[in-house]
Every structure is written in structure tokens, then in C-alpha cells.
Amino acid sequence: MRYVLKKTATTLATLLVVSLLLFVAFQLISGDPATHILGTGATPERLAALRAELGLDQPLPARYLMWLTAFARGDAGVSYVYHQSVSSLLSAKVPVTFALAAMSFVLMCAIGLPMGIACAKHAGSPIDRAVMVANQIIMAIPPFFAGILISWAFGMGLHLFTPGGYVSYETSVPRFLGYLVFPAVAIALPRAAQLAKLLRGSLLEEAGKNYARTAYSRGNNTNGVLYGHLLKNAFLPALTFLGMSLGTMLAGSLVVERVFNIPGISSILLASIGNRDYPVVLATVMLIAVFIIFVNLLVDILYKVLDPRIDEE
């Protein structure tokens, strides 16, 4: 319990540091929001009035607190370009991107974990060596290139789906998920290959330790040692990797959404970067950061559950 509290405190500290860094960076670079909203031709009186309305006449720490509390309530300001609230711009798109990332994550585990275990079990066999070489190649393929190849092979070749024929989750959830499978595979494959390699290596390292030999001497067969003894210990490095993967999958979604014409946050984020629409960029990045930081907390707690020995260093 003390561990959980301590980790929660560090998480909150990290969250504060990240939000402060982002806020200050965007404040320093982005210039005066009032000029952005009203344009350069606005009268000084109107600019001053808007600044007072937005709270821009306050000192920086006060503005940071205002922004942070508003963000926590779901209010991320108004877009300079679209003149509507950032939350209304993002609300329909965020679930799409997160669904794609989540599906990629599930696929990565479904492919990577069994493959890693199987390769460790048959380490040194021709199949293991072939899989490991194949993994090395798969890791070198960027997801967007894999995505193009997949939409060519499965979309145009096998007619399993229509590239560009995205179906909204509001229309049909099964068809929405069905369309997402293909981009999810493109995002998941290189990470699954990495996961398999990591788990295989970590299992083999555990297999060389004394407790594994003892487990064998007590009459366990390979499966008994593997699943009963090694897996739990070997899984710890994989857990760290899984935690970091969620962030990578979100970043991967940003790129792959474009390959498959998926209306997630990628298009609006890139358009906003091009338009210097800072409130949208800041809100999107902050949202992803909060998510990733909380995932890290979850990983830390799971780590403790799996290995109670890690404690306050």
C-alpha cells in the first residue's frame, strides 16, 4: 500500500512536470492568443478586452493553474482556426485513435506472447531460428509501409476489406472493428516481433538459473518448469515493454491512420501543427501524455503484484 501511494505521488509529480513543460513551451513559442483569435488588424482595446476575458493579464503561474484546472474539467480552450471548443473538435476523434491503439495492443500480445514462449521452448531448432530471422526483418518494416502492403494484399488482392472504406463506430461497431483490424496488424507486427524476442531471451536467461534446474530435478517436465516457474519471472521485463508499447501504439496510430484514411486525431493534429493552432496541439499532446503516464503507474503497480520484492529503494 505504501508502495502504491509512493508511486501515485511520483506519477502526480511527473504529470505536473510534463504539463508545466508543455504549457510553458507553448506559451513561450505560441505568442499572444488574443492576436491569434482576433487577427493582426484588431484594435488594442478589443485585444485588451479579450486578454482580460481569457485571463491573459494574469501572471504565468496563475494562468498555468487556470489552464490545468480547466483541462481537468475537460475544457481545453478554443481553436484559433475552427473557432469552436477544442473538446468538441476532438471528442469524436479520440475514441477512434484509442480504439485503434487498443486493438493493436491486444493483437501484439496475442501474437508476441505465444510466439516468444514457443520459440524459447524450442530454442535452437530450425523453426526457432527461422522465426527469429523473420522477426528481425519484421522489426525493420515501418508500420506505414506494412500498412500499404497489407491494404494491397488483403484489400485489393484478397478483397477482405475496402481500403479507404472506413465505417464509423456510430454506424456499425462490428464493421468499425473489422476495418480497424488491418491497420492494427500493421502497427502491432513490429512490436509483436520485439515482444517475442524479448520474452524468448528473458525466458532462456531464467532457464539457465539454479532454481530452474531444481525445478527439473523435482520431476517437472519442460512445460511444468516453463509455465510453473520461469514465466512469472521472465514476464517482468516484458511487462515494462508492454507498458511502453501503449504509447508507441498511439504514435503508430497517428501515422497509420493516414494510410487507411481513418478519421482519428492524426488528421486534426497534423492540420493544427500546420496551422499553428496551438490549443488543439497542446490539448491532444496533453491527453496522450496523461494517458501514458497513468499506464506507467498501472505497470508499476502490476510489477509490484508480480514481484513483491521491489520496494522502496
Next chain:
Amino acid sequence: MATTRTRSLLARIPNPRLFCAGALIMLAVITLIVIGMVWMPYEPTAMSPDRLQGVSAAHLLGTDKMGRDILSRVMYGSRITFLVALGTMAIGAGFGILVGAVTGYYGGIVDEVVMRVTDGLFAFPTVLLALVIVSLFGSSTLNVMWALGIAFVPSFIRVARSEVIRCKHLDYVKNARLMGVRDARVIFVHILPNVSGVIMSNVMIGFNNAVLSEAGLSYLGIGSQPPYASLGQMISEAQEIFFTVPSAVLGPGMVIVLMVLGFSLMGEGLRAAEGRMA
């Protein structure tokens, strides 16, 4: 003489076959880039009426929808990708190792603050962090290199810091300090060369990630601006003509894959062999 020396060096590599395969691939990619610096079949931005040509003797990888020679563009684009990745590593590893080694060595409140910031930044995926930086400073090839470089700093801070902390209580470091060696010399002359293996393997992994990140960013249209395209951008432009001229996508795509594969196979070859289940 030279052959025996080479042979003894190769013998020390745990998996020489993988290492050589990787080295050959890397050599091929670098040759393509170096030739491209001296000579290209066509000017990479020169348009011609021969649009959307397939593979032929005149255009080994065909032409794109503006009639530009794809092989020449691949040669030019791989140069950009390669140089951006090299620059990224120079910035990321340079700053990261410096900061990580110094804060790890001295510890204290500065170290604590640096670690908090590093943890915060480390939580970000590289591409996202680079997007933030590019959105603040504008999108150009040089900015992408700086953005990716900065995005890679936290990982190198972590590695260098933990390695220096591991070594600073070892006897040879204590001995050096007792003999009155200055701190800077202890860090950079005594400790860092001893941990260079760990750091080098991180540089190799980092280079691959840099290539993949640059490709992803330029696919999104961030980085080098048309008509001078890097590989990711070529793929993005060629996606719609994939069925007419497949080589327009496959050419630059394969170069990215080979560039990453070469280094990762070399790294794999250097790793010690693992055990197996009894």
C-alpha cells in the same frame, strides 16, 4: 597478415554469419548513398513527359506521376534519411551521455530534477515528442533532426546515468580519485570508455529508431519539403500510384527496411549466444 587479423577479429564475434549479413546490407545501402552523392542517373527533381513508366532499362525503378526518375529520388531520399538519423544520434547521444554521466556522477538535487524531467519525457513516444517540437519551431529537415535528437536525449541520459552510477563505486574509480584525478577526467577518461559497449549498442538501436521515426514523420509530410523528398514522403506521394508503378512504393520502402535491418543484424551478431531449455 591482414587476413589472420581479420580472422581473429571475426572469431571473437559470437555470430559472424549474422554480423556479416548485416554488414553487407549496410555496405550496399551506404554504397547507394555514396554513389548518389557523386552521380545519379537523372536529376531527382527533373520532370519529364515519361510519366508513370514501369521498370525499364532507362528507368530502373520507373518514373512517378511527374515523370521523375524514382531510382534517382531513392538515392537522394536515402541520403536525407541516413544523414538525419546520423545527426539525430549525434545530438541525442552527445547531449544524453554528457548530462547522464555528469548528473549520475554527482547525484544530489540536480540529478533528482533531471531524472523527473527525463521520466516525464521518456513517457512520450519519440514521434510524438518530435511532433511537439516541430509544431513549435516549424517543419524543416534540420528541425526534424533536432526534434528527433532531443527526443532521443532521455534514453541516453538513462543509460549513461545508470552505467556511471554502477561504476562510480568500483575500485578502479575509487583508486583514480584517491590519486587525485580530476572529476571530469574520471568521468570521461576512466568510466565512459569502460561502458562504451553498452552505450554503442544503444546507439545502434537508436539509429534504427531514428530511421524509422524520420520515415514516419516524413510520411506525414513533416521534414524535407517537396520537391526534395525523403523516403517516407516518396512513399506517401506514391501510395496512389502503387498499382500502376509498384516500384514507386517498394523502392523507397525496401531501402528503409534494409537500412534498419543492416544495423540490427550486425547488433544481433555481436550479442552472445543464448542458452536453451533443457
